Amino acid sequence: MPIVPVGMLDVIDVSGVKDVFILSQFWKNKEYRDFYKEGSWDTVIIDNDLYESEEAAKFEDMMRIAESLDAKRIFVVGPEDLHDGVNTGVMTKRILEDNKSQGKLDKGINLMCILHEKPNEMKLQYEIVKDFKDLAFGISIFSFRLGYDRASLYDYVGIPKDRYVHAFGWDNLLEVCNLKKCGFSSIDSSIAVTAAINKIDLTQDWQIVRQPGREGVLQSTRAHMLDEDFESTVKNDALRNVVPEEVGQSGPELSIQYERNGHLNIGVILKRG
Numbered sequence: 001m002p003i004v005p006v007g008m009l010d011v012i013d014v015s016g017v018k019d020v021f022i023l024s025q026f027w028k029n030k031e032y033r034d035f036y037k038e039g040s041w042d043t044v045i046i047d048n049d050l051y052e053s054e055e056a057a058k059f060e061d062m063m064r065i066a067e068s069l070d071a072k073r074i075f076v077v078g079p080e081d082l083h084d085g086v087n088t089g090v091m092t093k094r095i096l097e098d099n100k101s102q103g104k105l106d107k108g109i110n111l112m113c114i115l116h117e118k119p120n121e122m123k124l125q126y127e128i129v130k131d132f133k134d135l136a137f138g139i140s141i142f143s144f145r146l147g148y149d150r151a152s153l154y155d156y157v158g159i160p161k162d163r164y165v166h167a168f169g170w171d172n173l174l175e176v177c178n179l180k181k182c183g184f185s186s187i188d189s190s191i192a193v194t195a196a197i198n199k200i201d202l203t204q205d206w207q208i209v210r211q212p213g214r215e216g217v218l219q220s221t222r223a224h225m226l227d228e229d230f231e232s233t234v235k236n237d238a239l240r241n242v243v244p245e246e247v248g249q250s251g252p253e254l255s256i257q258y259e260r261n262g263h264l265n266i267g268v269i270l271k272r273g
Contacts, residue, residue: 001045002242003190007228009035011235015242018042021188024057025049026225027065041071043186045112045166048077056080059095066109075112075136075164076105085116089128096132103134112136114168117143119156126157139184141169150175151182172207192241196234197224202241 001021004011006029012020019042026032036044046065048056059079066074078095081087092113096103103110113129115122117140129135137159139150150167159165161183170176170189179187195202 001043001186001188002192003188004193004238005224005227005230006031007230008193008235008238011239011242014239017242019186020044022046022065023049023225024062024065027061029226031228032226037068037070039070041069042073044069044071044074045186045188046074046076047188048080063105063109067106072108074109075166076109077112077114077138080114085118085121085125086128088114088116089125092129092135093132096129096135101132101134103132103136110134110136110164112138112164112166114138114140115153115157116140117146117148119148119153122153122157126159130158136164136166138166138168141167141171144169144171144175149178151178151184154182154184173202174206193224193238195241196237197230199237 001019002012002015002017003021003023006026009031012035018040020036020039022036022044024046044066046062048059048062056079059076062076066076079088079091081091092111095101096111099105101111105111113125113135115125115137122139122143126137139153143150143153154165164185165183167179167184167187170187170191173191176187191202191208194200194208195205200208
């Protein structure tokens with residue numbers, strides 16, 4: 001699930017990606033909002049904005065976003081206490097009990113609970129909400145940045161393999177091997193765009209090193225989310241990162257034609273060597 005700025009939304013179109021991650025704090029931007037409302041998606045996750053802002057987005061506002069989308073399934077990230085995983089579990093449980101729900105909030109819309117970064121805190125939080133059979137879970141990139149293996153955390157906490165589990169954020173390409181084997185359902189990341197903007201060759205470096213905590217998030221692609229103009233070379237690099245060649249195989253050579261104003265031309269060329 002690539003996170004892209006307003007000026008690169010056409011990259012999602014060209015890539016064929018149908019699983020997307022919506023940052024609720026940018027929903028007020030008309031171009032951003034219209035793009036996701038007019039699309040037809042397979043899976044959508046709506047983030048609660050807590051890592052970027054001092055307060056999480058209002059749950060009611062996130063539900064309104066979900067109800068405006070055309071998607072096969074939607075996950076809304078629940079309320080969260082950034083400093084207390086156990087309290088996050090309590091808040092999640094309260095919402096589900098108030099809605100007399102096992103995790104489904106509406107047709108095609110489920111609640112997602114982020115499990116906090118450290119092993120024992122995650123396990124305590126999970127124990128509070130584990131009996132809600134339709135509740136989805138997320139494990140944050142900050143667990144990875146603290147030195148924990150997220151696949152091992154998945155097993156340690158005891159999440160059943162039939163649950164939907166999302167990896168929030170992605171810094172290192174190799175981590176996807178463990179996440180996939182363990183049973184993670186999806187990953188979101190701005191790594192493709194951050195690398196393109198900063199001219200980082202992911203085929204050589206394989207990872208993005210960011211500052212820890214909120215500062216690191218705000219210095220990545222999130223700082224450029226409302227930027228509208230990007231050079232075509234940056235867009236091409238972002239697209240190559242979104243649609244990488246498979247390891248050990250010859251992947252597609254991608255080339256996009258852009259008009260001089262930077263907007264996507266009708267002509268899209270997909271070449272294979």
